[in-house]
Amino acid sequence: MGYVLSVVSQKGGVGKTTTAVNLAAAFAKRGMKTLIIDVDPQGSVRYGVGLRRGHPTVGFADYLNGARPLRDVILPTALPWLRVMLAGTVTDEVDHVRYHQLVSDTRVLPDLLETSKQRCEVVVVDSPPGLGPVTRRVLEGSDHVIVPLQCEPLALQTTPQILRAIQDIVQANEKLTLDGLLLTMHERNNPASERVVDYVRRHIPANLVFDVTIPRTTATADAFAAGQPVVLRTPADPAALAYTQLASVLVRRFE
Numbered sequence: 001m002g003y004v005l006s007v008v009s010q011k012g013g014v015g016k017t018t019t020a021v022n023l024a025a026a027f028a029k030r031g032m033k034t035l036i037i038d039v040d041p042q043g044s045v046r047y048g049v050g051l052r053r054g055h056p057t058v059g060f061a062d063y064l065n066g067a068r069p070l071r072d073v074i075l076p077t078a079l080p081w082l083r084v085m086l087a088g089t090v091t092d093e094v095d096h097v098r099y100h101q102l103v104s105d106t107r108v109l110p111d112l113l114e115t116s117k118q119r120c121e122v123v124v125v126d127s128p129p130g131l132g133p134v135t136r137r138v139l140e141g142s143d144h145v146i147v148p149l150q151c152e153p154l155a156l157q158t159t160p161q162i163l164r165a166i167q168d169i170v171q172a173n174e175k176l177t178l179d180g181l182l183l184t185m186h187e188r189n190n191p192a193s194e195r196v197v198d199y200v201r202r203h204i205p206a207n208l209v210f211d212v213t214i215p216r217t218t219a220t221a222d223a224f225a226a227g228q229p230v231v232l233r234t235p236a237d238p239a240a241l242a243y244t245q246l247a248s249v250l251v252r253r254f255e
C-alpha cells in the first residue's frame with residue numbers, strides 16, 4: 001500500500017505544479033512506482049511532466065464523467081517508474097461546471113486515490129489553487145499534504161490565514177499529515193524574499209516548515225517551458241537538488 005501526497009495552496013502561482021511534477025520525478029528516479037494525478041482543470045502537469053510527443057490528452061475529467069475507463073487515462077512518461085493521469089478534457093464553461101459538480105457530488109476522486117495507492121508506492125496529486133470542493137476532496141483521500149509558499153511580500157499577510165485553513169482541514173481527517181510549508185522561489189540576496197523566510201522561520205512552528213527551501217532558478221522555468229521536470233533536465237541545478245533532497249526527506253517520513 002502506497003501513500004497519497006497532495007500539493008495544495010489557497011494561492012495561485014506559488015509553485016504547486018512545479019513541486020508536484022519534480023517530486024513525482026524524483027520519487028520515480030529512486031525507482032519508486034509513482035503516479036502523478038492532475039486534478040486542476042488548467043491541466044498544467046501536461047506541460048511539465050515529460051510526456052512523449054503526440055501523447056493523448058485524455059485524463060481525470062474523462063474518467064470522472066465516465067467517458068473513459070481507468071486504463072485509458074494512465075499514460076507512460078519518459079521515466080519507466082512514472083505514470084501520469086492528466087487533467088483531461090475540460091474545455092468550456094459547461095465542462096467546468098459539470099467537473100466541479102461531479103467532484104463535489106460523487107466519491108470518484110477519493111475512491112480513485114484509494115485504488116491508485118494500492119497499485120503504486122506514491123501518488124502525487126497536483127490541485128487547483130484555492131481550498132474549494134476539489135481541494136477538499138483531494139485532501140479527503142490524501143495521507144500527506146505539502147503547502148508551497150512563494151517567497152514574495154504578500155506571503156507575510158497570507159501565511160497565517162493559509163496555515164489556519166489547512167490545519168482545520170487536516171484536523172478533520174485523522175489519517176492526513178500536514179508535512180509542512182515549503183518555501184518556494186526563494187531569492188538569496190533579495191531582501192523581500194529573505195524577509196519571508198525570516199518571518200516564516202520565526203512565526204511558524206519548525207515542525208510545520210521544511211528545512212529545504214526551493215530557490216528560484218532559470219533552469220526550473222526553462223525546464224517547464226521545455227516540457228520536463230528540472231530534476232531530469234538539469235539535475236545539478238540548485239532547485240533540482242532541493243527537490244531531490246525534499247523527496248528523500250519525504251521518503252523517510254513515509255517509512
Ligand SMILES: Nc1ncnc2c1ncn2[C@@H]1O[C@H](COP(=O)(O)OP(=O)(O)OP(=O)(O)O)[C@@H](O)[C@H]1O
Pocket residue numbers: 011012013014015016017018019040042044127128129184185186214215216217218220221224239
Ligand atoms: N523554483 C522556481 N524557479 C523559477 N521559476 C519557478 C520556480 N517554481 C515555479 N516557477 C515558475 O513559476 C510559475 C508558477 O509555478 P507553478 O505553475 O508551479 O505554480 P502553481 O501554484 O501550480 O500555479 P497555479 O495556481 O496556476 O496552478 C511557473 O511559470 C513556473 O515555471
Ligand SMILES: [Mg+2]
Pocket residue numbers: 016017018040044126127
Ligand atoms: Mg498549478
